[in-house]
Amino acid sequence: MKSETAQLHHTSAQPLVISSTGLEYTLETGQVILDAISGGAAVNCLGNGNKEISDVMVAQVEKMAYAYHQALGNEQSEKLALFLTERSGGGLKAAAFLNSGSEAMEAALKLAREYWVGMGQPSRTQIIGRFPSYHGNTLGVLSAGNVPARRTVYEPLLSTNTHHVPSPQYKRRHHPNESEEAYSARLAAELESKIQAIGPENVMCFVAEAVVGAALGVMPPPKGYFPAIKKVLDKYDILLILDEVMSGSGRSGELFAFQAVGEGVIPDIMAMAKGLGSGYVAVSSVLTGERVTDRIRKSGGWKNSHSYQNHPISCAVALKVQEIVERDSLLANVRARGEQLIQELQESTKGIEMVYDIRGKGLFVGVELTGSSSLEPRLAARIKSKTFQNGLLVMAMSGTVDGVEGESIMLGPAYTVTKEQISEIVRLLTKSIKEVAADLEKEN
The missing domain is CATH 3.40.640.10 (Type I PLP-dependent aspartate aminotransferase-like (Major domain))
Known part of the structure; x- marks a missing residue:
C-alpha cells in the first residue's frame, strides 16, 4: 500500500481495493475482506457486482x-x-x-x-x-x-x-x-x-x-x-x-x-x-x-x-x-439475519468485560464497548484495525455516549448476506475484540 495519496480526505493512502463481488473486497495485496458494513457506511445494500x-x-x-x-x-x-x-x-x-x-x-x-x-x-x-x-x-x-x-x-x-x-x-x-x-x-x-x-x-x-x-x-x-x-x-x-x-x-x-x-x-x-x-x-x-x-x-x-x-x-x-x-423478499432476510447477528454476538461475547451492549434493528446492529476517551488510539479504532487485519470491514465510532465518551462498532451487511456469512462476521469480530483486550492487558 502506498504511503502517500493525492486524495484530500486522508494524510496517508487508504487500503486500495481493486475489485469487489457480493460482500467481498479484494485488495491490491491480494487480501480478501468480508464486508460487514455495506461498503463502510451502511450503503451498499445489495453488495457489489449486480449485473441487473x-x-x-x-x-x-x-x-x-x-x-x-x-x-x-x-x-x-x-x-x-x-x-x-x-x-x-x-x-x-x-x-x-x-x-x-x-x-x-x-x-x-x-x-x-x-x-x-x-x-x-x-x-x-x-x-x-x-x-x-x-x-x-x-x-x-x-x-x-x-x-x-x-x-x-x-x-x-x-x-x-x-x-x-x-x-x-x-x-x-x-x-x-x-x-x-x-x-x-x-x-x-x-x-x-x-x-x-x-x-x-x-x-x-x-x-x-x-x-x-x-x-x-x-x-x-x-x-x-x-x-x-x-x-x-x-x-x-x-x-x-x-x-x-x-x-x-x-x-x-x-x-x-x-x-x-x-x-x-x-x-x-x-x-x-x-x-x-x-x-x-x-x-x-x-x-x-x-x-x-x-x-x-x-x-x-x-x-x-x-x-x-x-x-x-x-x-x-x-x-x-x-x-x-x-x-427477492430481501427484507425478510434483513429481519432474519439481523436477529441471527444479535443472538450470535450476544452468545459469543459473553464474559468479555469490554462489551457493554449489543442492540439493533434489522441488519443495523451496534456493539457498544467500555473504553476510556483517554486511550490512544481509541478503543473502537483499535478494534476496527484488528478486524481489518483479520479480514473483516466494520465501522468504528467514538463519542457514542455523550459526544466524548463511548466506543461502538457498527455492523450493517448487505441484505443478501447469508447465514454462513453472518456467523463468519460474528467469529471475526469476536476474535478481534478478544485480541484487542489481550493487547490492552499487555500494555497495562
Whole structure:
C-alpha cells in the first residue's frame, strides 16, 4: 500500500481495493475482506457486482443521460416517487430526489421553513434536534445535529436557531425501575419544556433519526418513544422530520424505518439515502406527508433546486435496487439475519468485560464497548484495525455516549448476506475484540 495519496480526505493512502463481488473486497495485496458494513457506511445494500443494476444504468445512459428537472420531467423519477409513496401506507404523498443524505436533510429543513412561510407563520424559525445526533455535513444539518467532533471547527458558522434535547439511551439513562414507556414519556416531557421555553409559535420542527446511527452507535428508540413525542408535537402543531438516511431503505427490516420502529407514527417530512441506490449511484430522497405536500403545491411548488435533482440515471438505478429488494423478499432476510447477528454476538461475547451492549434493528446492529476517551488510539479504532487485519470491514465510532465518551462498532451487511456469512462476521469480530483486550492487558 502506498504511503502517500493525492486524495484530500486522508494524510496517508487508504487500503486500495481493486475489485469487489457480493460482500467481498479484494485488495491490491491480494487480501480478501468480508464486508460487514455495506461498503463502510451502511450503503451498499445489495453488495457489489449486480449485473441487473449495471444493465439498467447502461440502458438509461443510452436512452437519456440527463434532463434538468426544472425544464423537463423524466419517467424514472416519476416511477421511483410512485414506488416509494405507494408503499408508505398512505402517509407519504410526494418525493424529490437529490444526491446525498446531507443534501436531503438540508433540503428537509428548508422545506419545513417554506411550509410555515406558506402557512402565514414566518415566526417559526427555531429547530429542535437531539444530542448526540448526526444528520449530515452541511452547515444547516451540522447545526440541527450535535456530535461535537464533527461540529467544533465549524462552530462559528453554525445556526443559532437550533436547540437540543436528549437522544434516547434507555439502558444508560433510565431511572431505577423506570420502564421504557415511562422513560419515553419523560423524554417527551423534556421536549415539551423545551418547546415552551422557546415559544411554540417560534418552533419550526423537531428532527430525529428513526434509528440513531453513527452518533450513538446504532440505537433503536425505546418502546413508546415516537408516539409520546408525536403527541407533544401535535399539541403545538410542530412538524416532525425523520432522518432515515442510514436506517431506512430497508436497513431496519421495513422499507421505511418508521414502519419498523415508529409504532404508527408517520413523519411530516422524511429523508432517505444510502441504501436507496445501494451505492451504485449517488442518490437520496425527501418525502412529504399530506399537509406539507398540499401546502407546497398551493404555494407554487418547492423552491429547492439543484442541477442533479431527479437525475434520470440515479432514479432508474434506485428504482431497480428497490424492485430487487421487493422481488427477492430481501427484507425478510434483513429481519432474519439481523436477529441471527444479535443472538450470535450476544452468545459469543459473553464474559468479555469490554462489551457493554449489543442492540439493533434489522441488519443495523451496534456493539457498544467500555473504553476510556483517554486511550490512544481509541478503543473502537483499535478494534476496527484488528478486524481489518483479520479480514473483516466494520465501522468504528467514538463519542457514542455523550459526544466524548463511548466506543461502538457498527455492523450493517448487505441484505443478501447469508447465514454462513453472518456467523463468519460474528467469529471475526469476536476474535478481534478478544485480541484487542489481550493487547490492552499487555500494555497495562
